[in-house]
Every structure is written in C-alpha cells, then in structure tokens.
Amino acid sequence: MPRKAIIFHGTGGSPEVAWLPWLGRRLTERGYAVEIPHYPDINVEPIATFLPKVLANHSFDEDTVLVGHSGGAAMLLALLEHLDVTVPQAILVAGYSTQPNTSEEPVLQASYDWAAIRAHVGDAYFINSREDPYGCDDKQGRVLFERLGGTQIVRDDGHFGDSGQPYDTFELLDRLIP
Known part of the structure; x- marks a missing residue:
C-alpha cells in the first residue's frame, strides 16, 4: 500500500503557507501521496462539529503520516482520539x-x-519553540509529551512560520518522516 501524508495548516492558514507546500513536494518526490487540505474553519468552528467533517474527508490507515501546525496540530489530538486505526507517525508543530x-x-x-x-499513533513528535508569540511553546509541548510519550523537540524558531515569520522550508520534518 502506498504511503500517505496529510498535512494540516493552522488557524487562519492555508495549504500555501510557510513550509507546507515545500514539505508536500519533498514527500511527493519520495513516493508519498500527499494531501494538504484547506480548512478555513479550523479553530473557528467548534471541534465537535468540525472533526466529523475532517474524518469524512480523508481516509486513514497504517500507512498514513499526520502533520499539523498550530491549530492543525491541536486538531490532530481530537483526530487521533477518534480514529479506528493506528497511524505510524504524527508530528505536532507548535501544538497545544x-x-x-x-x-x-x-x-x-x-x-x-x-x-x-x-x-492510535506509533511515533509522536512534538516540536515547539521556547518563545512562541502565540503561546504554543515548549511548555505546551511538554504537557503533550508527558501525557503521550514520544519525542519532544524544542527549538528557538518562534511559531515555525506565520504572516510575520517566513519559514519556507523545514528540513527537520523532512528528516523525521521516513
């Protein structure tokens, strides 16, 4: 079965922001089927009504890698809780x-x-910065690590991309995804 990656943008974001298109291209070159959906209502619509739409719009299996940035990473928590399969890897960037x-x-x-x-997840990675302008910092990542295990990675890279922080590539993610 082909490997698949689904990359979720954050609050107010889109598939074209920061490193998302770059990572999509890198994974496609490596043989992944990549989805970078656009969800303008992420972190606008309550998760109780938003999550069923995400679950219905995608298929998840033992070859699906999940990546989320900021609000997309927070959404991954609810998604993983409600999956009926174990995905091999989830990477939460600036998650909380x-x-x-x-x-x-x-x-x-x-x-x-x-x-x-x-x-519902094999390897979980939590990548946060010590100083995140939105509070999605290493303390938030530590809470996730303590509750879920996995690997916490702490950087000094702000929010890993937003309107005031160009972050066009993210080599670490390319190395973490097999």
Missing part, C-alpha cells in the same frame, strides 16, 4: 492541548482520552 493565549480556541476539546490518542 490547553488554551495557549487569550484567544478563543474552539479546536480544543474540554478533555482528552489520552490512552486512546496514544493507542
């Missing part, structure tokens, strides 16, 4: 599981079944 700042965060669930999330 609690409100990182004063903004509303409809992408977050009130609580998580951490055991279910852990059961």
